[in-house]
Amino acid sequence: MLAPNPNAAPATSSAEVIAHRRTLWRWHFYAGLFVMPLLVVLAITGTLYCFQPQIEPLMYRDRMVVADTHGPQLLRETLLAKAAASEPRGAVPTLAQIETDRARSAEFVFRLPSGESESVYVNPYDGAVLGTLSVEHRLMKQIRNLHRGLMLGKTGELLMELAGCWTLVMIGTGVALWWPGRSNVRKGGVWLPRLSLQGRAWWRDLHAVGGIWIALGALFFVLSGLPWSGSWGKEFKALATSASLGYPKGAWGEAHVHSTAPAAASHEPKQADEHAMHGMQMKMDDLPLHQTPWAVGATTVPDGEIASPSAARVSIDDVVALAAKNGIADDYGIALPMKPTGVYTVSYFPADPRAERTLHIDQYSGRVLSDIDYASYGRVAKWISYGTSLHMGRYFGLANQIVCSAISLGLAALSVTGFIMWMKRRPARELGAPVRPAKRPPMRAWRGSLTLLGMIFPLMGATMLAVWCFDRLAFAARRAAA
Template sequence: MQKHKHLNRWLWKWHIIAGLITLPLMILLAVTGIIYLFKGDYEDSVYSHLKQVEIGAETLPYADQLKAAQASAKQPITSVILPAEPTQATEFVSGMRRGKSTIYVNPYTGEALGAVKAADTLMMTVRKLHGELLLGKGGTYTVELAASWFVVLILTGIYVWWPSTGFSLAGFFTVRTSKGKRIFYRDLHSVLAFWLSVFMLVLLSGAMPWTDIFGSQLKWVQAQTDTGYPKTWQRPVGLKSVVHGQPMTLDAAVDVVKARELKGRITIKLPKGPEGVISVSNRSLLLRHQEVLHFDQYSGDLIRRHTWDDVGILMDMRQVAMRLHQGEYGLISWYAVLLTALVFALSTLAGLVSYIKRKPVGDWGLPKVPDHWRVGYGIVALLVILAVVFPLFGASLILITVFEKLKSLKST
């Protein structure tokens, strides 16, 4: 690939700008992301006295366990999560959103072991720091802005690093140690970042659906193209039970669910009101094994069933990306995310040291591009596409361009 001299310097300039905008924050996101990867291990350890029980002679009816959970809950019980192993407590969820709590009940003794409010846990704080910097909406916009610019950082970095002439396979792996500290840190940054680029783009694709503006756009596209969840996947909209006789007991509902032999973590949502339905969902390792079932709360008849085949392609891709982002496809996936985050932090620090050693004192050290040179239509088209896909990037790009123009006018 023959590189244009002025285009290379122009992209190098924007690579540095993107780095200054994103890297300090991205280090924080990498660190908090690494911590959050250990959420399962941490909570299994800290809450083991609630989650784990000794196996008894016989489990009590779920109806009795429900009574014990409701007696200790401050809000109505809305759902039950079935234990997957004999040593696990039954989980009953009460409340909604930030007020939601999980009450753990020993299925052998019926004792309510305690409750955990998700919003008050350490890992929820880490997650909120990772996603919104503990600053609410302003924080989510800041994280989204940094993530948008990070895409630019990766794309420009690949072009700038790519050799102009004399292509050599060794260049993809070599970090020079005899050319001084600046060259050493620059090579360390560029070689590691190049090999990380694909992994980082995958992780970013899994993070962006959680953002406010891009995420809202994605949901709108899914709604317009019917490529998201079916209407009754998450809530039984328009579905009703036929009121007759007495509702099924929770134990009868569990028997109906177990007959389906669903894989993974099974959640049963209790009906709301006399006409409400019993909704069942499972979270499994593979998306294709997930289902949503809605039952009549009186007869136990199946009213609506959804399999993953009913889910649109955009939601399918979104869920795959989000699970990859969290390392949820087994140990290999988990270690891949952990290693990517660790190497990214090292590469980022190396790039920062290289930049500080290169830039003159009292100057930003941005590469100079001739005033008469203009980028081609292809680059402009790419910037427009990125600005449309990532609106916060587009808005910030306009502000930076205006600032640059005013600065150049002032200097003349």
């Protein structure tokens, strides 16, 4: 919560100006009161997850890292067979993770009879099984679940979504309270905290100045994270799809964006396309992939061709060769066919969103049924792809991770300083909310902004209405004289 800045231009004696400021402060207080604990969770888990590429190889070095013998590596089909032989009866292979780093082990994911999944790590040089990791219970998966939904399922996802929305209110009111007047040309308390102060004033300066420095980054974090939320994010995907702004063209069946003979494709029977549409059921988000680009997450996976019972499936090594031929070389997942008409799905989710790629490949013929790349995304999906890469600290390497961590930990620090300020000013056994103004100021722009925010985020709109009703009913008798 950004506190009122004592160095702002002196307020006039107008009751309207005083009421205006008290109203902003009150909304800032309510937003911060709800957001503070959740921001701490988001900040810590987000920072840890940002460094996943560095943390996991250190934690699970005995399984993920191998000595490069400079010799030949075994075929991936052979490695998969070695991994399958170590699994209990009834385990089904679902994913092959492809790494070209010769110091990394081969990873395969299996669905166990219990319904859970686990990764099996195999030495690519001698085929020795190095160990396993539970997909659901590994540390980074738990951190991600905490970040997205407090490990509380749908309820937690809604709480985190609301936290993001209310952070928008906290940022807006905080900046408005901090905004210096025209007569204020000093840096102390505006751009730099006055460390000579003591007590609550010292915390207030630290809170207000620190908040303004990270406000823009915090705003970006919220806006880039909400499209992945469990409730509003899914609805936003549907809206972007209906407006042809989100999902890529060619996501259904054959990807005509890559057709070398579009005229010939136009002569294909319409019935074949309709048959393909009816055969699609599984979504990309349902596949056991570690990461899926936002733009293709809700697209359906096409069915492959119906083959004779004796037809042989193309090998994982053939799929890897085909992916390389299509420009996908390293650090991607291959979802394995789960039924006779299933397909191989190659999902490439690199740091540079312009290289994102999704291939659906027939398991018998090796024919590419669908090829979706960044160029085929809608405009909104392109923006979100960039936002996601920056949000996760991937786009410009270690520097991106450091910047994201600084913003995240800065938000946690704001929560701590806001809490301390609240404790210092809160009367015993009272909530300690800022005093309500005796006369309600017009504030048409502010009310219009909140209304618009409530319309864009309906769940937040409902909670804003609840807060407004609570404030009027519980504290109506405590209005201050203006």
